Amino acid sequence: MSFEREWIVSMRGIDYTYREGGSSKQVLFDLDFDLRAGEVVILQGPSGCGKTTLLTLIGGLRSIQNGEANVLGKALHQCSPFDLVELRRHIGFVFQMHNLLEYLTARQNVQMSLQLVEGMNQKRAETLAAEMLIKVGLDDCIDAYPKNLSGGQKQRVSIARALAHSPRLILADEPTSALDSQTGREIVNLLHELARKQECAVLIVTHDNRIVDIADRIVSMEDGRITKST
């Protein structure tokens, strides 16, 4: 890793407080976080330490309350909700529960992220989606519905969906938690390998200690603060 590589994510002095009814709970405290292009970072920490909140802030799924956040060249603290939607189209998301649309085939699920790309037509999206599914090893399941796929296969579709539109940032939330250890390992290796090829930065939030070896850097959080970054 060279320090000359550009910053994909740069966050300074981030606070975040959940407010519900009269009560409020602060989960992030004056937090700084950076991610460079092509870097694979694992974010670790006990439940409730704020790591998922941090992920959703980076992904433009929540608005910045306090502090400065720059993601993919956008100043999130100055963004309108509409700008955040636009930002999300340039990020690949991998969810804990694959979150595929049950009424779409594997290919159509991948098309859903492709068709948000400017200038994409449906024919090309179909071709690219099939190619992406072959890359994740689902040659035989391109037109299968999610209910006919195993947990590992669904997560592979989900990775194909996240990577198909060539994002420069992937955000993955506990991608292995619903899988057995071997499948989980395969999934993470696949994500790692494909992200490398596309020079895409990856941020994985996980509890899973068995996959930390793929990371360029491990960031640990506790009580809304970063405690260690290696």
Place this chain on the structure above:
Amino acid sequence: MSRWHFFHHLPIAWLQLSFGVAKLVAAVLGVVVADMLIWTQLGFYSAAMNSTVVIHRQLLGDLVIVTAETQQLVQAGSFSRRQLIRLESHPSIAKVKPLYLGTGTWRNPWDGQSRGILCIGIDPKNPAAHFKRADFDAIEAPDCGLFDVQGRTDFGPVVKSYEDRTRTDYELNRRRIHVAGLFDLGSGFAVEGTYLTSDINFLRLFSARGAGQVNVGVIELQPGEDQEHTKATVQAILGPYLKVLTREEMIKNEFAFMRRRTPIGFIFSLGTVVGFFVGFAIVYQILYTDVSNHLPQFATLKAIGYTHAYLVSVVIKSSLILSVLGYIPGTIVAAGVYWMAWKATNLPMQMTIERGIGIFIATVVMCAGSGLLAVQKLNQADPADVF
């Protein structure tokens, strides 16, 4: 969201709607039932209304004279024929024709039961109205008349007996009459059967009334005469005990009377509204359940960069698909109901283009309205919750 999205998108609404066949069928059936109800109610309503003006539509003339208190033509009071004769010399008027109306007692010789029948008396040489298939020569002979082919069978198999020539003599108002032919009036709620005869024969049947008493006067104007102007002139001549109306006014008054004085309007409007809300409730229920079941998936779409407006459009598209899928079979089923109703009651049930368009619009409103209500549920699709 840029414009091309709407042209190069997967048809998510259709794919989602059609994913469960049972669900799609249930939703479509809901719309079918609603449309069928609406069609049927409006059909019966308009048939009921139109059946009250079948005679009005056959009148040969521009202006109609009835007694001032007359609200319905078949209940028209009688007045002196001299009033009509006075008008014959008026320069604006080409012809004045009397029409006699009364309810007679028809005895069904097969079961011995007596029933009320509308009797129409017309001067065959100067007919006030014309009816399909009516042969006015046949009614000139004493005690001869024509029987309405659409008359209810409660009067006996009169039409069939005439066609077979097995029976032509009947008893009407305790007088022996002779069915000399058939004509086509089109019966309805107001009239169950009609006997058409000459003015002279009519007065024989209703001997209690004075010979000079008519029920309706029909005026044919000279070509080029102004209808409104002559109407006012004639009204002035006749005085306050009689009223002069145009044929259209007479029809309008009849409808107004039906709406005001009978529950027809209320009953059928209620049926139509019930149909609408049945459809609304079913479609809403299906769409709402669909949105609720797919909430995490909708949230995922938001998370990967789809706008709320896009998701709303998916639900609205689903509702529009349902309205089209339900309208077509609903209309076909309604056509069957119309046909059966016409067979059973002889009511003039007609599927008009205007009603078809109106019901289609109502269907779209019904589906889109329930879609818009179901969309509220989408607000709960928070993309941050998918993590």
